[in-house]
Amino acid sequence: MPTDNKNVPFRPLSGACEHQSDWDDHAERLMYALKTSFDAIRLDTPFYLVHGWDAQGTISSILEPKPSSLPERTAYEWRRKFQRDYSYARACAKDLQKKAKRGRRSVFVYTQSSTTVSRKLAHLWHGPFRIDKVHDDFRVKPKIDGTGYRVNP
Numbered sequence: 517m518p519t520d521n522k523n524v525p526f527r528p529l530s531g532a533c534e535h536q537s538d539w540d541d542h543a544e545r546l547m548y549a550l551k552t553s554f555d556a557i558r559l560d561t562p563f564y565l566v567h568g569w570d571a572q573g574t575i576s577s578i579l580e581p582k583p584s585s586l587p588e589r590t591a592y593e594w595r596r597k598f599q600r601d602y603s604y605a606r607a608c609a610k611d612l613q614k615k616a617k618r619g620r621r622s623v624f625v626y627t628q629s630s631t632t633v634s635r636k637l638a639h640l641w642h643g644p645f646r647i648d649k650v651h652d653d654f655r656v657k658p659k660i661d662g663t664g665y666r667v668n669p
Contacts, residue, residue: 648659 649657
């Protein structure tokens with residue numbers, strides 16, 4: 517006669533938990549395996565597998581490793597050098613962004629469009645319109661004299 521085990525509570529075996537100190541090792545290896553496995557949804561390898569265990573910034577990965585056995589003065593000099601290089605890179609990036617924004621204001625590119633296409637669509641255009649009321653991101657009420665059209669894209 518088989519016994520139904522639905523109501524019997526689960527009890528782990530007495531010898532199964534003998535090596536509790538190994539769980540830290542197993543957890544670390546498991547997390548490393550999860551972080552370095554191929555991602556089937558994004559179809560790429562993760563950052564950890566490409567660049568190493570810890571994610572690093574671009575500047576810190578280029579510079580030599582942090583001094584560990586050197587005196588405090590050398591560590592301070594290394595930290596100051598790192599901060600100086602980082603601030604220089606940030607300043608260069610800000611300058612490039614300012615130049616790009618400045619250039620956008622002064623450059624206008626007009627391409628000549630086909631007039632036949634605009635003639636074909638002319639019966640659909642009743643503009644110019646001004647927005648009278650914005651209901652939400654997708655509904656607006658244009659300001660047209662004598663009408664109450666709603667545009668729902």
